[in-house]
Amino acid sequence: MPQDIQFTGDFDVSTLPALIPGNWYIGFACKQCRQHFAILNEPTGAGGLKLSGRATFRATCPNCEASGDYSASELKQFQAAQGGPSSTA
Ligand SMILES: [Zn+2]
Numbered sequence: 001m002p003q004d005i006q007f008t009g010d011f012d013v014s015t016l017p018a019l020i021p022g023n024w025y026i027g028f029a030c031k032q033c034r035q036h037f038a039i040l041n042e043p044t045g046a047g048g049l050k051l052s053g054r055a056t057f058r059a060t061c062p063n064c065e066a067s068g069d070y071s072a073s074e075l076k077q078f079q080a081a082q083g084g085p086s087s088t089a
Pocket of ligand 1: 030031032033034035061062063064065066
């Protein structure tokens with residue numbers, strides 16, 4: 001069964017501080033350093049959500065501290081890598 005989340009509005013989001021390896025998250029790829037960071041837990045645990053909407057998210061990358069505006073179309077679902085925060089998903 002398809003599951004989707006539609007985001008509407010403007011959000012100031014904070015990033016999740018600690019990712020559990022193997023868990024799925026929703027976040028963005030930083031426009032500056034390209035690292036993925038998470039803003040939400042991915043509720044299906046499988047990365048199979050359909051994400052849509054016209055939302056704007058204002059987020060600050062926890063790696064390089066670049067802040068930026070991201071759109072819902074830039075949302076990424078990714079699985080936190082095993083073995084350390086520096087891996088890209
Ligand atoms: Zn960054």
